Amino acid sequence: xxxxxxxxxxxxxxxxxxxxxxxxxxxxxxxxxxxxxxxxxxxxxxxxxxxxxxxxxxxxxxxxxxxxxxxxxxxxxxxxxxxxxxxxxxxxxxxxxxxxxxxxxxxxxxxxxxxxxxxxxxxxxxxxxxxxxxxxxxxxxxxxxxxxxxxxxxxxxxxxxxxxxxxxxxxxxxxxxxxxxxxxxxxxxxxxxxxxxxxxxxxxxxxxxxxxxxxxxxxxxxxxxxxxxxxxxxxxxxxxxxxxxxxxxxxxxxxxxxxxxxxxxxxxxxxxxxxxxxxxxxxxxxxxxxxxxxxxxxxxxxxxxxxxxxxxxxxxxxxxxxxxxxxxxxxxxxxxxxxxxxxxxxxxxxxxxxxxxxxxxxxxxxxxxxxxxxxxxxxxxxxxxxxxxxxxxxxxxxxxxxxxxxxxxxxxxxxxxxxxxxxxxxxxxxxxxxxxxxxxxxxxxxxxxxxxxxxxxxxxxxxxxxxxxxxxxxxxxxxxxxxxxxxxxxxxxxxxxxxxxxxxxxxxxxxxxxxxxxxxxxxxxxxxxxxxxxxxxxx
Numbered sequence: 001x002x003x004x005x006x007x008x009x010x011x012x013x014x015x016x017x018x019x020x021x022x023x024x025x026x027x028x029x030x031x032x033x034x035x036x037x038x039x040x041x042x043x044x045x046x047x048x049x050x051x052x053x054x055x056x057x058x059x060x061x062x063x064x065x066x067x068x069x070x071x072x073x074x075x076x077x078x079x080x081x082x083x084x085x086x087x088x089x090x091x092x093x094x095x096x097x098x099x100x101x102x103x104x105x106x107x108x109x110x111x112x113x114x115x116x117x118x119x120x121x122x123x124x125x126x127x128x129x130x131x132x133x134x135x136x137x138x139x140x141x142x143x144x145x146x147x148x149x150x151x152x153x154x155x156x157x158x159x160x161x162x163x164x165x166x167x168x169x170x171x172x173x174x175x176x177x178x179x180x181x182x183x184x185x186x187x188x189x190x191x192x193x194x195x196x197x198x199x200x201x202x203x204x205x206x207x208x209x210x211x212x213x214x215x216x217x218x219x220x221x222x223x224x225x226x227x228x229x230x231x232x233x234x235x236x237x238x239x240x241x242x243x244x245x246x247x248x249x250x251x252x253x254x255x256x257x258x259x260x261x262x263x264x265x266x267x268x269x270x271x272x273x274x275x276x277x278x279x280x281x282x283x284x285x286x287x288x289x290x291x292x293x294x295x296x297x298x299x300x301x302x303x304x305x306x307x308x309x310x311x312x313x314x315x316x317x318x319x320x321x322x323x324x325x326x327x328x329x330x331x332x333x334x335x336x337x338x339x340x341x342x343x344x345x346x347x348x349x350x351x352x353x354x355x356x357x358x359x360x361x362x363x364x365x366x367x368x369x370x371x372x373x374x375x376x377x378x379x380x381x382x383x384x385x386x387x388x389x390x391x392x393x394x395x396x397x398x399x400x401x402x403x404x405x406x407x408x409x410x411x412x413x414x415x416x417x418x419x420x421x422x423x424x425x426x427x428x429x430x431x432x433x434x435x436x437x438x439x440x441x442x443x444x445x446x447x448x449x450x451x452x453x454x455x456x457x458x459x460x461x462x463x464x465x466x467x468x469x470x471x472x473x474x475x476x477x478x479x480x481x482x483x484x485x486x487x488x489x490x491x492x493x494x495x496x497x498x499x500x501x502x503x504x505x506x507x508x509x510x511x512x513x514x515x516x517x518x519x520x521x522x523x524x525x526x527x528x529x530x531x532x533x534x535x536x537x538x539x
Contacts, residue, residue: 002028004076011252013204015061018089020054034067047276062093087201097511104146104427105452108190120503122454126522128199146427147210147349152177183244207249210349214241220391222317242283290314291326303342324396339416351426353447357468360477362394367484404490411443418443420513420539427451433498450506
């Protein structure tokens with residue numbers, strides 16, 4: 001009799017359908033009973049692990065339907081004695097308000113007082129306890145996790161114990177994750193805490209990866225890729241990482257129509273027995289041929305459009321011709337970025353707009369890395385680039401400038417009626433802030449950053465980031481960029497709120513042309529009251 005290993009996770013939903021994802025310990029049939037209607041799917045197998053996606057259809061828009069999960073006829077969810085309410089399939093109302101909760105960077109550590117003192121309160125855990133006693137009107141339509149859902153290179157004691165039972169920690173990659181089996185255990189540790197597990201079972205969730213989902217500095221530069229390719233353990237790591245990401249995160253982002261058309265899922269379901277080699281082949285190709293597979297996706301929520309961009313796997317890293325998005329993804333995004341909607345939300349794990357001092361240093365690093373100071377400087381600046389994580393949009397000048405032109409066209413109403421807001425939603429940097437673009441209306445253009453969910457910066461890095469917001473730092477870094485002829489940024493912006501270094505979640509509330517934003521944290525322990533860091537009306 002199969003047992004439930006992980007999940008259920010409530011993933012893609014629309015007005016009439018919902019997707020329920022599970023991992024089991026043996027092959028079998030998974031049934032979801034939603035309001036007396038049963039929907040079923042068989043598991044498929046990858047490297048000895050078993051997964052299923054159950055597509056629930058016939059739901060009513062704007063409703064919340066309790067559901068249960070059975071494996072081979074035995075009920076396995078909800079768990080007996082759970083302190084949380086029954087999980088529900090929540091579908092958005094077509095013309096109703098939108099509440100979107102988002103954040104990034106969550107390390108998987110314990111939830112005792114010692115871990116809370118070291119890492120702060122886990123905001124997903126705290127949010128679950130808050131929702132468990134909240135009225136229906138307080139619930140979000142979606143939860144958006146903007147990268148670093150797992151840390152494959154900074155493992156916990158529990159993860160190291162699992163690795164130690166399989167191999168020698170003194171042999172590279174040591175305590176880092178090495179293959180698919182270890183990734184599967186990493187996700188289990190990340191999503192098994194009871195409150196988080198219940199939260200993911202009852203709030204529709206969308207996800208996208210960032211570097212730590214694979215490895216710090218992932219695809220920073222051509223030099224980094226050349227170095228990592230020489231490591232004998234890397235092929236197992238990247239194939240395991242992308243294969244696991246496809247199953248645990250990406251697959252649930254897809255709509256029923258997109259899954260039906262996805263060649264990878266079709267190949268897995270058609271493979272008798274274990275489809276691990278099929279998925280490994282796909283993952284290796286996705287790494288070796290950037291743009292061969294589109295990880296980015298888009299969803300419309302009434303009058304708001306959410307576009308989630310992969311800014312990691314598809315990068316072009318050729319010196320002198322670096323792009324953060326592959327050509328095919330850029331063309332797809334260009335078609336999504338239109339007017340005629342009330343709000344355009346562009347989710348990019350890496351902030352598009354950083355503090356200006358950091359932005360100028362990134363443009364300098366790319367120019368010098370491409371030879372602006374001569375060949376002698378390319379090696380030292382590459383070491384600086386990797387040490388300081390100079391890898392955001394500002395370090396991809398062609399992409400930054402192309403995005404500036406596109407956003408200006410949308411905001412100015414040259415791609416259809418201008419939306420009320422264009423907002424970049426990001427994480428990665430482990431501090432939160434709000435930036436506003438100056439003078440390209442009538443739409444207001446913002447950068448909204450919420451990071452971390454649980455992984456605070458050290459005091460030294462907090463001081464360094466705060467220094468980057470000062471006028472002297474901005475001036476000095478602009479002079480540095482000028483020495484490499486890299487200062488002609490086509491748009492201007494200011495940091496209006498922040499930075500805050502607390503573990504946090506951000507909430508966007510959209511109703512028609514109105515859009516409000518707030519950041520919240522919890523200090524103390526799970527169950528303590530939420531505290532507002534800031535609340536802003538964007539339109």
